[in-house]
Amino acid sequence: MQLNLSKEKLVEMYKKMFEIRCFEEKVFELYAQNLVPGTIHLYAGEEAVAVGVCSNLGKDDYITSTHRGHGHCIAKGAELKRIMAEILGKKTGYCKGKGGSMHIADFKVGMLGATAVVGAGLPIAVGAGLSIKLKGTDNVVACFFGDGASNQGTFHEAINMAAVWKLPVIFVCENNVYAMGTRQSTVMLVKNIADRAIAYGIPGVAVDGNNVLTVYEAAQKAVQKARKGEGPTLIECKTYRHKGHSRIDPAKYRSKEEVEEWLRKDPIKGFKEKLLQTNILLEAEIQQIEKEVSAEIEEAVKFAIESPHPFAEEALEDVYA
Amino acid sequence: MKKITYKEALREALREEMRRDPTVFLLGEDIGRYWGGAFKVTKGLAEEFGDERVRDTPISESAIIGAAVGAAITGTRPVAEIMFGDLTALAMDQIANQAAKIHYMFGGQVKVPLVIRTPFGAGVNIAAHHSQSLEAWFMHVPGLYVAVPSTPYDAKGLLKTAIRGSNPVFFCEHKLLYPMEGEVPEAEYTVPFGVADVKREGSDVTIVATLYMVHEALNAAKELEAESISVEVVDPRTLAPLDKHTIINSVKKTGRLVVVSEDCKTAGVSAEITAVVAEEAIDYLDAPIKRVAEPDTPIPFSPPLEQYVVPNEKSIIKAVKEIA
Numbered sequence: 108m109q110l111n112l113s114k115e116k117l118v119e120m121y122k123k124m125f126e127i128r129c130f131e132e133k134v135f136e137l138y139a140q141n142l143v144p145g146t147i148h149l150y151a152g153e154e155a156v157a158v159g160v161c162s163n164l165g166k167d168d169y170i171t172s173t174h175r176g177h178g179h180c181i182a183k184g185a186e187l188k189r190i191m192a193e194i195l196g197k198k199t200g201y202c203k204g205k206g207g208s209m210h211i212a213d214f215k216v217g218m219l220g221a222t223a224v225v226g227a228g229l230p231i232a233v234g235a236g237l238s239i240k241l242k243g244t245d246n247v248v249a250c251f252f253g254d255g256a257s258n259q260g261t262f263h264e265a266i267n268m269a270a271v272w273k274l275p276v277i278f279v280c281e282n283n284v285y286a287m288g289t290r291q292s293t294v295m296l297v298k299n300i301a302d303r304a305i306a307y308g309i310p311g312v313a314v315d316g317n318n319v320l321t322v323y324e325a326a327q328k329a330v331q332k333a334r335k336g337e338g339p340t341l342i343e344c345k346t347y348r349h350k351g352h353s354r355i356d357p358a359k360y361r362s363k364e365e366v367e368e369w370l371r372k373d374p375i376k377g378f379k380e381k382l383l384q385t386n387i388l389l390e391a392e393i394q395q396i397e398k399e400v401s402a403e404i405e406e407a408v409k410f411a412i413e414s415p416h417p418f419a420e421e422a423l424e425d426v427y428a
Numbered sequence: 429m430k431k432i433t434y435k436e437a438l439r440e441a442l443r444e445e446m447r448r449d450p451t452v453f454l455l456g457e458d459i460g461r462y463w464g465g466a467f468k469v470t471k472g473l474a475e476e477f478g479d480e481r482v483r484d485t486p487i488s489e490s491a492i493i494g495a496a497v498g499a500a501i502t503g504t505r506p507v508a509e510i511m512f513g514d515l516t517a518l519a520m521d522q523i524a525n526q527a528a529k530i531h532y533m534f535g536g537q538v539k540v541p542l543v544i545r546t547p548f549g550a551g552v553n554i555a556a557h558h559s560q561s562l563e564a565w566f567m568h569v570p571g572l573y574v575a576v577p578s579t580p581y582d583a584k585g586l587l588k589t590a591i592r593g594s595n596p597v598f599f600c601e602h603k604l605l606y607p608m609e610g611e612v613p614e615a616e617y618t619v620p621f622g623v624a625d626v627k628r629e630g631s632d633v634t635i636v637a638t639l640y641m642v643h644e645a646l647n648a649a650k651e652l653e654a655e656s657i658s659v660e661v662v663d664p665r666t667l668a669p670l671d672k673h674t675i676i677n678s679v680k681k682t683g684r685l686v687v688v689s690e691d692c693k694t695a696g697v698s699a700e701i702t703a704v705v706a707e708e709a710i711d712y713l714d715a716p717i718k719r720v721a722e723p724d725t726p727i728p729f730s731p732p733l734e735q736y737v738v739p740n741e742k743s744i745i746k747a748v749k750e751i752a
Contacts, residue, residue, distance in 0.1 A: 169502065202535030212534040219501060220534055224525050230491040231526060234498020234506075241453060241480065241504060261521075264491035271486065425536040426570050428594035 112323075114387055120162050120319055121382060122396050124154040124375050127178045129404045130187060134177065134194060134208075138354055142412065144196050147208050150178030152317075152349035155374035156281050157182035159322025159344075160249050163330045169217045169235045169248040171228035174209040175281075175348070176221035179251050185213040187407035197414035204417040205425065219248075225286075226259030228252060229278070233265045236274030236339075247275040247333040249326070255286025257300045266341065270307040275333035277326060280343045281316065287352045288360045301343035309339050316344025317374040320381075346374070429613055435606040437580035438469050438545075441587035442507065444616075446477050449505060452591055453481040455492060456509030456545075460484035466511045467547060467606050489518035493544060497527045497596075500542040505591060512558045513548035513600065516565075527596040528571030539594040543587070549602040549640055549690055550727045550738045559727035559734070561691035563638070566598040567667045567700060573597045573621055574667040578642035580610035582665055585619025592618070602639040622669035626678065630660035633752050634678040636701050637688040638664060641739060645688055648744040657752045667697060675701065676709045683714035686747050688739055693721035715751035720744050 112120075131151040137143050150157070153175075161170065161182035172179040180190050185201070193200025194208045201211050212220030219235060222228045232250030239246045256262055257280055269276045280300050284291055297303065304311025310332075314325045322344055329340035347369035351358035358366075382388040388396075432440070446452045454470060460482050464471025474482035485492050489510055496506040510516050516523060523544065530540050550559040566574045573595055577583040583601070590597035627642055628649050637645040642663045649659035662678050664671055679685050685705055689697040698719040705717060720739045728734055 171498075200535070202533060202537070205535050206533045210533045212537055214501075214534075214537050219498070220530065220538075222526065224521055227494070227521055227526055230494020230522060231498035231501075233491060234495035234500070235502045236498070237495055238499040238502040238504045241451075241499075261490050261494065264486070264488035265494065268486055268488060268491045268495060425532045427573075428531050428536070428539040 116162065117382060117387055118396065120158050121378060121388070122400060123158045123182055124319065124378065125397060126187070126400050126403065127154045127157065127181050128375055129400055130177060130181060133404050133408055135350070137195070137408070143194055143208070145207055146353045146355065147194070148175040148353050149348065149350045150175055152369070152374070153281055153283060153346045154178055155319035155322050155378070156279065156316050156344040156346055157251070159319045160277070160279050160326040162323055163326045164217070164247070164249060166216055167244070168246050169219050171219050171232040171235070171248065171250045172221035173228060173251055173253060173256070174221065174223040175253070176209070176211060179221070180211050180213065180218055183213070183218045184216040185211070185218055187403055188410035191407040191411035192414050195411045196416060197411055198417040199410070199414040203421065226252060226256035226261040229256070229261045229265035232276050233269045233274060236269055236276040237272065239275055240272070245334045247277060247330050249277045249279055251279050251281060253286065254280060254282040254284065254291050254300060255289070257303065258294060266307045266309070266339065269339040270309045273336060273338035275336070276339040277329040277333060278339060278341045279326070280341065282343050282345050283348045285352070285360070288356070290360070299343060301341055304341040309341060311341040311343070313343040313345060316346030317372045317377060319374060319378050429611040431609050432580055432612050433606065434580045434583050434608050434610070435467065435469050437584035437612055438587055438601065439471070439473070440612070441584045441591070442470065442473060443476065445588055445591045446473070446481065451504045452507065453483065453504060454507045454509065455483040455485050455496060457485055457487055457492070457511050459509050465509060467603065469606070470509070489515050490522055493519040493522035494526065496542050496544070497522055497530065497540065500540045501530060501538045505541045507543040507545060507591060510544060510546040513546040513562055514557050514560050516544070516546055516562065523566070523572070523598070524569045528569045531595070532571055540596045541594050542596045543590045543599050544597070545599045545601060547601040547603045549604055550734055551604045551640070553729060553731055553734060555729040556726040561639070561689070561722070563600050563667055564691055564696045564700065567697065571596065572668060575599045575621070575665070576638040576667055577601070577665060578605065578639050578663050580608070580612050582619055582625065584612055585617055586621070586665060588618045589621055600639060604640045619665065621666045622671050624662050624664045624671035624674035626660060626674065627663045628659065628661040630658040630682065632658040632682055633684040633686060633748050634660045634662060634675070634682045635686045635688055635744065635748070636662045636664065636675055638667065638697065639690065641688045641690050644739065644741045645744055647741040648748065651741065651745055652748055657748060659748065670704070672704050672708065676705065679705055679709050680712045683712060684751050685713065686718045686720060686744065686751070688720045688744055690739060691722055692724045693719060694724050696721055718747040718751055720747045
């Protein structure tokens with residue numbers, strides 16, 4: 108193990124990753140049963156990014172998220188049952204059924220919300236960083252976004268602003284190769300999105316986004332730097348979504364070979380093998396963790412399914428505070 | 429009462445609120461010590477409160493508003509300045525999709541105490557990209573409040589209310605109003621949202637007008653008085669929330685309505701106010717409603733062209749006489 112992490116921490120990380128995977132598989136299943144209104148954007152395959160980054164954060168640190176945000180919520184410590192209830196449009200969900208899959212937030216754990224406008228979260232993360240700076244605490248903000256978002260003007264505006272004000276923001280680009288069906292190489296000439304950091308005078312690092320320990324290490328460095336008031340870092344995590352862009356997308360623009368290659372690099376499988384090989388965890392312990400997670404997910408599903416829908420008239424509430 | 433300009437009134441509101449509440453801070457392009465804002469509203473504030481709280485930004489409107497949103501949802505009260513109202517188009521996602529919707533879409537978990545100040549209006553020959561009146565864009569977005577002060581008194585009182593509130597406020601100023609003087613109390617006061625002000629009482633015709641058009645309407649009313657037409661001028665002061673009650677009550681009294689607005693006529697402020705009266709008070713009308721608004725063109729540069737499209741005292745008098 109290249110990092111000096113306690114067994115407890117490693118178990119926690121494995122558990123979170125596994126939780127995200129099972130959660131997403133369950134969402135997929137519920138969607139097929141017509142229990143999920145609208146659409147879904149699953150995080151399966153990208154778990155190492157959210158967990159590798161959020162394992163460096165405390166409760167008072169913030170994150171911003173995207174339309175593919177279930178994994179970020181779980182990694183930051185939001186409750187599974189309230190996430191699931193929101194996805195099902197229930198009153199007990201985080202947003203009382205007003206947000207749905209693409210708009211989950213839990214301000215109690217510093218999850219500042221998922222925005223479904225690609226690239227819109229970057230300036231908001233800058234604002235959270237600014238507020239930290241004005242208050243003089245050593246908290247940080249991790250801002251998740253995809254490769255597609257890095258072509259938005261907000262990417263440039265936000266990173267430049269955070270850089271020039273030395274704000275404690277870690278910009279985490281989840282490069283899953285495709286912005287919907289558009290391959291990265293067809294919409295940008297740079298190979299590494301991390302290289303764009305040069306333009307803003309901040310460090311940029313591209314890492315294997317399917318290796319949770321590599322992500323953890325890069326994030327740790329960026330978080331430490333941010334806490335010391337030394338400004339933002341851009342981390343590009345190279346990863347892959349196992350499913351299509353959204354529920355309706357069969358992802359035919361990806362070759363079978365490409366998908367198979369990435370499935371071989373499954374972040375959970377890889378981490379599990381490493382934990383077993385280094386004898387940090389025994390097969391029985393892994394099985395125990397997986398059993399616990401399955402039970403938690405089942406409980407969340409039960410809660411969500413049994414929860415009531417909001418009353419129709421509640422649509423008129425919460426427009427203004 | 430003291431007499432100060434609209435610009436000074438705004439500055440007083442900012443200064444007093446920044447002294448009262450350390451979480452209030454300002455951000456915008458050239459608002460700091462070197463320029464004090466393109467219209468000098470923030471002049472002198474950086475010297476008193478420092479560069480951290482009176483923050484010059486890069487020319488990045490989307491990031492300015494986005495940063496204000498992020499700061500507002502994490503415990504501060506930002507007041508963002510967009511140098512010209514036209515440039516809010518660059519930040520529209522952050523205003524309309526983020527600031528306005530965060531409270532609702534996250535189920536009321538968090539408040540967004542944010543003020544966006546910006547000047548609208550024509551009259552200084554700076555053409556299509558610096559002269560528009562776009563209030564209606566923001567009225568159309570649930571979750572935003574829209575303030576439209578026409579006097580120093582209202583400007584100061586409404587801005588203080590905006591800063592102390594719990595919702596995003598789109599605060600419209602007007603270039604021609606900045607140097608205008610008016611009475612403002614020495615003592616502390618605020619002006620509530622959703623309460624129109626009858627700027628002049630009258631009995632024959634109601635004029636509803638906002639921002640600079642209030643003054644054109646008042647001048648028109650004075651002229652019309654000489655011709656024995658008594659005009660009441662109602663200034664809504666905020667377009668969201670809109671004080672329908674005061675407007676309708678005035679219409680009940682006069683039976684005639686002219687709506688004056690500097691923005692484009694189609695789907696504009698005047699359209700909305702007209703619709704409200706048509707829907708809720710048509711039985712009280714003795715004549716068709718008249719609208720005086722910009723005739724659906726971009727704002728042109730050359731003075732005779734610009735003067736032609738912007739409503740003024742004359743066009744208001746003409747409209748009133750058509751129904752009075």
